[in-house]
Amino acid sequence: MFDLPSDFRIEKDLLGEKNLPKESYYGINSLRAFENFNISNKKVNLNLIYAVVIVKKAAALAHKKLKELKDEKADAIISACDDILSGKFDDEFITNSLQGGAGTSTNMNVNEVIANRAIELLNGSKGDYSIIHPIEDVNMSQSTNDVYPTALRIAAIKLLRPLSDALSKLQESFQIKENDFSDILMLGRTELMDALPMMVGQGFGAYAKAFARDRWRIYKVEERLREINIGGNAIGTGINASYDYIFTVTDILQDLTGLGLARSDYPMDVTQNMDVFVEVSGLLKSCAVNLIKISNDIRLLNSGPVGGIGEFIVEEVQAGSSIMPGKVNPVICEMTAQTSMKVMANDTAISLASSFGQLQLNAFSPLIAESLLESLEILTNAVNVFREKCIDSIKINEEKCLENLEASTALVTALVHYIGYDKASIIAKKALKEKKSIRELLLLEKILTKEEIDKILNPYEITKPGIPGL
Structure with a gap:
């Protein structure tokens, strides 16, 4: 034997x-x-x-x-x-x-x-x-089918809260920079082409608004996760669970977690339908979209130091090349974007897995759980690192901002009310061809006096609503 x-x-x-x-x-x-x-x-x-x-x-x-x-x-x-x-x-x-x-x-x-x-x-x-x-x-008195969805909701709520806090701090960081850079003029761009003058702080303020929406959406979506099906057992009918147990265990879970959990009035719904997780993931994707867009904006404005735009100065955190001495890359922005791409990929997985549930159960809930919890964890960590190692320490090259603005034709838009669109277009084209500033041409051709030009092109006039100079 x-x-x-x-x-x-x-x-x-x-x-x-x-x-x-x-x-x-x-x-x-x-x-x-x-x-x-x-x-x-x-x-x-x-x-x-x-x-x-x-x-x-x-x-x-x-x-x-x-x-x-x-x-x-x-x-x-x-x-x-x-x-x-x-x-x-x-x-x-x-x-x-x-x-x-x-x-x-x-x-x-x-x-x-x-x-x-x-x-x-x-x-x-x-x-x-x-x-x-x-x-x-x-x-x-339990089944995987009521334990697992209930646990996933608890785990998700516990990870949602740190993410909401992280986004709140990121929003605040952008608002601080909005104030810090409120007097620095820069060139705005549309479709990667010269557009209108703006204050650097205005750009950071717009970023802060985006993250304010993300923070609020993620804070509010917790409500969707509080409804649990514990006691519903295999398909939500509650077989083999006493009536007293179903209510008692919910009350105890509230006490143990400190969360506002509530027993679903229709446990069969919570057992088989995973759309709540799709909704939560969709809001994480919205946040990821903002993070990619804004981190890429910063990378672009930081590009250089000689051959790029060079208006933003991102903190140098590590060497950028094993072959090019002195090269430093915007790795924090790149990490933030890649993390956000992963969140978006996870959102696709969650959507597919949720749609593949059949009848009274979704067999693909492990993919939903893995993808959602991973997204919550990595997004929180990425937001914190992005804030700590990029936004909090970001600086502005004021000289480069002014140089790029003065070399562009952006200021000519402020003159339309005074000299008309067609004449302004001619001035803009001539400025580019002759490599002269708008101010220089206006004075050389005696179109406006210096006092009029200074009044119309005042930074505080051209970066707010209304007709500049009036």
């Missing part, structure tokens, strides 16, 4: 037996999932794992309160959950982030780790599920 090595244990399920490391807290279901979905080194996002653990803790507390689970078992499960939430058992969550089964593997991985830690706390041997059973005790 085959003797199992002393450092292994045997576990059984409906498919047969498996040898597991004796000291592992995960069980046979986790191991099968690891083997079946071992397609990358990316495991399930720990924010989701912790949220599932919180749901398990709430369930155990509810069952204890309702006398549906013996105190000894409930207390062991609750303590096990606390241990896991402390980060001590992170390595035991071995399932891949992309998995079949609508998140069942993640749910079972959590059930088994909690069960084996609870068994250990009761001085039993790991794998002895007669003491604490992963399904009958840890998963009591």
Whole structure:
């Protein structure tokens, strides 16, 4: 007869037996999932794992309160959950982030780790599920299909709040620069061509408005995530969950998370429809669009130092080339744009996965979870780095701004009211051809006096509504 090595244990399920490391807290279901979905080194996002653990803790507390689970078992499960939430058992969550089964593997991985830690706390041997059973005790009155969507909502809300805060700080940083640069004149561009004069601060103010909208949208969308289906079980009908448990576990989850969670009045909807996550992701995409646009604006205006525009001066944070000495690149802007591109790609994945749900369940929720939580994490980090290493320290080359403005024909627009569009066009064309400034030509051809020119082309006149000089 085959003797199992002393450092292994045997576990059984409906498919047969498996040898597991004796000291592992995960069980046979986790191991099968690891083997079946071992397609990358990316495991399930720990924010989701912790949220599932919180749901398990709430369930155990509810069952204890309702006398549906013996105190000894409930207390062991609750303590096990606390241990896991402390980060001590992170390595035991071995399932891949992309998995079949609508998140069942993640749910079972959590059930088994909690069960084996609870068994250990009761001085039993790991794998002895007669003491604490992963399904009958840890998963009591639950299904993956109500645990997973509930946990994903909790995890998403917890990551939304730091992002909202990060965007608020970014908005404030742009507003500070709006004030700092309020007296610096620069050339505005449309379609990459010379347009009209503007204050540098006005540009930063426009950027601040974009991020104000992002911050508000992301702050408000939390409301969409507060509706949970815990207690709905497999398809939302609530089978095998007592009426008292369904309401009690929701109340306890509110207390444990500090979030304004509410039981859905129609759990079947929350179980099968993933459009809420599409909505949240869509707002992250809107933010990503702004980040790409604005970071690219800064890259363009920072271009040079000789062959580019060179009006903005971005902080130098690292060497830019392994072959070109002295080259420095706007890497923070590039990182911000690339992170935003990833968020937009994740949005596509979330949209597709959400649309692929069939009937009473969406089997592709692991892709939704992985993509959404990743987007929230990386977007928050990128916004913070963008602010700290680029916007807070950005400077303006005032001399270059004025040089580019004076060399352009942008100022001629301010003269239309006085000399007419056609004559202004002639002046503009002649200025470019003869490489003279608008001011020079106006004086040389005695079209306007110096006093009139100074009054009309006053920076504060040409950068606000109304007719300059009047």
